Amino acid sequence: xxxxxxxxxxxxxxxxxxxxxxxxxxxxxxxxxxxxxxxxxxxxxxxxxxxxxxxxxxxxxxxxxxxxxxxxxxxxxxxxxxxxxxxxxxxxxxxxxxxxxxxxxxxxxxxxxxxxxxxxxxxxxxx
Amino acid sequence: xxxxxxxxxxxxxxxxxxxxxxxxxxxxxxxxxxxxxxxxxxxxxxxxxxxxxxxxxxxxxxxxxxxxxxxxxxxxxxxxxxxxxxxxxxxxxxxxxxxxxxxxxxxxxxxxxxxxxxxxxxxxxxxxxxxxxxxxxxxxxxxxxxxxxxxxxxxxxxxxxxxxxxxxxxxxxxxxxxxxxxxxxxxxxxxxxxxxxxxxxxxxxxxxxxxxxxxxxxxxxxxxxxxxxxxxxxxxxxxxxxxxxxxxxxxxxxxxxxxxxxxxxxxxxxxxxxxxxxxxxxxxxxxxxxxxxxxxxxxxxxxxxxxxxxxxxxxxxxxxxxxxxxxxxxxxxxxxxxxxxxxxxxxxxxxxxxxxxxxxxxxxxxxxxxxxxxxxxxxxxx
Numbered sequence: 001x002x003x004x005x006x007x008x009x010x011x012x013x014x015x016x017x018x019x020x021x022x023x024x025x026x027x028x029x030x031x032x033x034x035x036x037x038x039x040x041x042x043x044x045x046x047x048x049x050x051x052x053x054x055x056x057x058x059x060x061x062x063x064x065x066x067x068x069x070x071x072x073x074x075x076x077x078x079x080x081x082x083x084x085x086x087x088x089x090x091x092x093x094x095x096x097x098x099x100x101x102x103x104x105x106x107x108x109x110x111x112x113x114x115x116x117x118x119x120x121x122x123x124x125x126x127x
Numbered sequence: 128x129x130x131x132x133x134x135x136x137x138x139x140x141x142x143x144x145x146x147x148x149x150x151x152x153x154x155x156x157x158x159x160x161x162x163x164x165x166x167x168x169x170x171x172x173x174x175x176x177x178x179x180x181x182x183x184x185x186x187x188x189x190x191x192x193x194x195x196x197x198x199x200x201x202x203x204x205x206x207x208x209x210x211x212x213x214x215x216x217x218x219x220x221x222x223x224x225x226x227x228x229x230x231x232x233x234x235x236x237x238x239x240x241x242x243x244x245x246x247x248x249x250x251x252x253x254x255x256x257x258x259x260x261x262x263x264x265x266x267x268x269x270x271x272x273x274x275x276x277x278x279x280x281x282x283x284x285x286x287x288x289x290x291x292x293x294x295x296x297x298x299x300x301x302x303x304x305x306x307x308x309x310x311x312x313x314x315x316x317x318x319x320x321x322x323x324x325x326x327x328x329x330x331x332x333x334x335x336x337x338x339x340x341x342x343x344x345x346x347x348x349x350x351x352x353x354x355x356x357x358x359x360x361x362x363x364x365x366x367x368x369x370x371x372x373x374x375x376x377x378x379x380x381x382x383x384x385x386x387x388x389x390x391x392x393x394x395x396x397x398x399x400x401x402x403x404x405x406x407x408x409x410x411x412x413x414x415x416x417x418x419x420x421x422x423x424x425x426x427x428x429x430x431x432x433x434x435x436x437x438x439x440x441x442x443x444x445x446x447x448x449x450x451x452x453x454x455x456x457x458x459x460x461x462x463x464x465x466x467x468x469x470x471x472x473x474x475x476x477x478x479x480x481x482x483x484x485x486x487x488x489x490x491x492x493x494x495x496x497x498x499x500x501x502x503x504x505x506x507x508x509x
Contacts, residue, residue: 035145038367039162041462042438060491062440064161064461065367067491093160 002031004125005097009113011073014123016097017113024079024104027072029061032125034096037063040089044070045081045103052078054111059102061092074107133178134276134342138349142363150248152179154366161367165464168331168372171360172282174352175369181250182275182339183243183257187266190239192406194228197260199391199414201404202241205230210307210328214391214399215245215253216410220417221387222394223256224249225379227328229309242324242339244277246381260409276345280352281335281372283507284359289325289336291355292316301325306334316351317344330369332376332505374459374470377432377503383443383458384430384472390414392423393474395430395502428455428474432504433488433497435469438462441488441497447473448487448494454479457488463504470504471497 008016014033018026034040042062052058052072059070081103085091092100120127131152139146144155155176157164167173185194191203200213210229214222226245233240245253254270261268280288286301292314293301300312309326321344329335340348353361370380379385384394391400391414400414423429433441440462447455460471471488479486482501487494 038157039160041162041464042440044439062462064165064371064464067440067442 001124001126002035003097004030004032004116004120004127006116006127008097008116009073010116010119011071011111011113013071013073015071015073017073017110019107024076024106025074026101026104027074028096028101029070029092030119030123030125031096032123033068034093034100037061037068038065039063040092043085043089043092043102045086046072046078048078048081050078052076052105054109061089070102072105073111073113074105075109075111076105076107078103079106080104131179133176134345135176135178135278135349138346139176139363144363144365147366149366150179150246152247154179155363157365157367158363161365161371162464164362164364164368165371167360167362168282168333168364168368169465170283172280172284172288172356173331173364173368174349174356174361175279175281175364176276176349177279177337178276178342178345179247180277181245181247181253181270181272182277183245183250183254184269184271185241185243185257185266186233186235186238186269187264188238189264189266190241193261193264193266194241194243195404195406196264196408197257198226198228199400199408199410201401202228202230207232208308208310210309210326212307212399214396215256216391216414217387218409218413220390220410220413222381222385222389222391223387224253225381225385225396226253229324229326231309231324249381274342276340276342277337278340278345278349278352279329279335279337280356280361281329281331281364282333282361284356284361285333285335288352288356288359288361292351294320314338314348314351317347323348330376330378331372332378332503333372333507370459371461371464374461374472375463375465375503375505377472377505379430379472380459389474390417390422392417393428393430395423397423423477425477427477429477429480430458431473431475431480432500432502433457433460433471433473433486434500434504435471435488436496436498438469439490439495440469441471441473441490446489447475447497448489449479451494454486465505469497472502475499
């Protein structure tokens with residue numbers, strides 16, 4: 001079963017948000033989503049300096065079998081993107097909560113987010 | 128709709144497969160990584176459970192003449208031991224299914240014997256259509272799909288792997304078996320040797336074999352092949368890899384490229400239709416008219432290959448455009464694991480079907496350029 005990391009918060013669209021209370025938040029997609037997509041071969045991320053809005057699409061993740069929109073779980077300015085996943089999207093499958101992170105946002109507002117327990121319970125993940 | 132499970136379901140579960148519904152069957156989509164499975168078939172070998180495919184025996188004195196009538200090809204012309212790709216069509220020329228027929232030696236004097244293999248979701252429909260068309264012919268149509276499993280070993284190492292299960296005195300039967308031919312050969316597994324029908328056919332663009340085996344023996348054969356493939360790079364491969372492999376090889380998939388609303392000439396399968404054969408066949412009048420009208424060459428649409436110039440892939444049902452106007456629709460598409468760029472098949476208006484033509488595909492609101500190319504995308508080095 002796909003792993004769900006306890007320290008993160010999750011959106012209904014399967015993005016995770018890491019927030020330690022200071023600085024920009026990290027965003028990625030959950031192992032549940034990565035496993036469901038299959039081998040990811042292409043990722044389109046928002047540009048650094050652009051503004052993303054919670055609940056709105058800001059990019060896409062494409063696997064061999066399907067394509068899925070990326071929804072920003074927070075509102076704010078994109079401060080950094082993970083260039084490593086752009087050149088090697090397999091990082092998302094291999095390490096969705098680590099090396100496969102996608103982008104960081106100076107968040108001014110959060111969309112509706114779930115705790116790891118809630119997300120795992122509704123999406124069949126394993127804490 | 129009730130779900131069907133193949134005799135190998137437990138093997139797949141044990142191997143960690145994720146499952147998908149295909150033609151009413153719970154089939155392994157992938158085990159670990161569909162990309163790894165794809166590459167294994169191109170570079171070493173993959174093991175596929177194809178037990179969802181149908182198997183229909185057609186036997187009797189009129190078997191050859193009957194299939195000449197029921198299918199669009201001239202099945203009477205193939206030699207015993209050979210196989211032929213064909214179509215079963217409606218009277219209007221629409222495709223009910225694409226299938227492979229194997230001519231087998233008959234044990235009965237003056238009779239012929241064929242094994243007809245339809246697609247999973249069409250097995251019952253094809254068996255019914257064959258039965259329906261059999262009146263007036265001295266033939267028996269027997270659908271053995273429910274009790275027959277089909278296991279494929281595909282990839283450059285397929286022959287070496289298979290030979291480890293074949294008694295030494297029968298090796299030549301395998302090594303000399305030609306593409307699109309089949310033979311009964313002894314396979315040793317579960318502590319015994321039994322003769323099984325082995326065909327050198329596949330749906331991957333690689334060399335490979337398909338083995339017809341009674342359900343009860345399928346798990347034993349599967350395990351034996353996995354073990355034999357150890358050291359040859361063999362891994363089990365699911366439908367995701369099967370789909371990407373066949374797409375690269377330019378092979379149509381029923382439900383995507385082929386349907387009752389598509390005819391052989393538009394699908395590029397004109398050569399499969401034998402208008403020259405004697406006697407009537409179902410669809411003859413319609414197909415004669417369709418061909419005479421120039422469908423797929425001077426009018427209508429034609430199935431083409433599309434090569435993406437960017438990284439984003441076209442997917443089934445996406446619109447194909449030329450200068451902003453709709454000229455066709457994608458039937459299958461994804462990033463090609465072997466070639467590294469997006470590939471797709473699409474029906475486009477014939478005036479835009481020339482290789483080298485640049486068209487656009489609407490990728491979720493953004494038109495991206497694709498080049499019309501000759502199929503297949505991938506051809507193995509022989």
